[in-house]
Amino acid sequence: GAVVSQHPSWVICKSGTSVKIECRSLDFQATTMFWYRQFPKQSLMLMATSNEGSKATYEQGVEKDKFLINHASLTLSTLTVTSAHPEDSSFYICSARDGRGAYEQYFGPGTRLTVT
Amino acid sequence: GENVEQHPSTLSVQEGDSAVIKCTYSDSASNYFPWYKQELGKRPQLIIDIRSNVGEKKDQRIAVTLNKTAKHFSLHITETQPEDSAVYFCAAKGNYGQNFVFGPGTRLSVLP
Numbered sequence: 001g002a003v004v005s006q007h008p009s010w011v012i013c014k015s016g017t018s019v020k021i022e023c024r025s026l027d028f029q030a031t032t033m034f035w036y037r038q039f040p041k042q043s044l045m046l047m048a049t050s051n052e053g054s055k056a057t058y059e060q061g062v063e064k065d066k067f068l069i070n071h072a073s074l075t076l077s078t079l080t081v082t083s084a085h086p087e088d089s090s091f092y093i094c095s096a097r098d099g100r101g102a103y104e105q106y107f108g109p110g111t112r113l114t115v116t
Numbered sequence: 117g118e119n120v121e122q123h124p125s126t127l128s129v130q131e132g133d134s135a136v137i138k139c140t141y142s143d144s145a146s147n148y149f150p151w152y153k154q155e156l157g158k159r160p161q162l163i164i165d166i167r168s169n170v171g172e173k174k175d176q177r178i179a180v181t182l183n184k185t186a187k188h189f190s191l192h193i194t195e196t197q198p199e200d201s202a203v204y205f206c207a208a209k210g211n212y213g214q215n216f217v218f219g220p221g222t223r224l225s226v227l228p
Contacts, residue, residue, distance in 0.1 A: 042220070
């Protein structure tokens, strides 16, 4: 149980284009999903928290107009990197929290974004 | 806000020895402390967690201890095996929020 998928697993895009990453909870309803960014050999940095049906809460320093998050259903959240630039290249990982009161977060496999 | 520190940043042990990783947190209201293992290029996997009303928890070769007074918690791995080699992250969750704050990670290498 508690499986989270993420798509795509990797993507290469040109500077100025937008990229959408999907995060799905496959066998549970995720009232809350989290989006992290991870640079090589570094820790997980929380970008935003999204609750189903409401606007995402962004961490300080994260541009909400650049990183658009939508959590339209209890099993799907999307992160769109708009007008991507090379500095946006990173490993993006989502996690999902089971809505039945547990604290645990289950992570997706991550998406490696390379902007050329 | 919460701040989590983790030591050491790298740790090498001989196969069969024990490994200990320590984390400290700043927010005394934090009430949940998970540990994640991340292999290169893969997702973090929850390996053990502890809540603030418990001082110790064990699962086979892995144990976690929590000292709320000192605001630190530790991961103990006994009888280490090469497949334990990975980066380990500790995290803390505040009492009122949903977010985890992660430590910077420890790269564990188990030498055969």
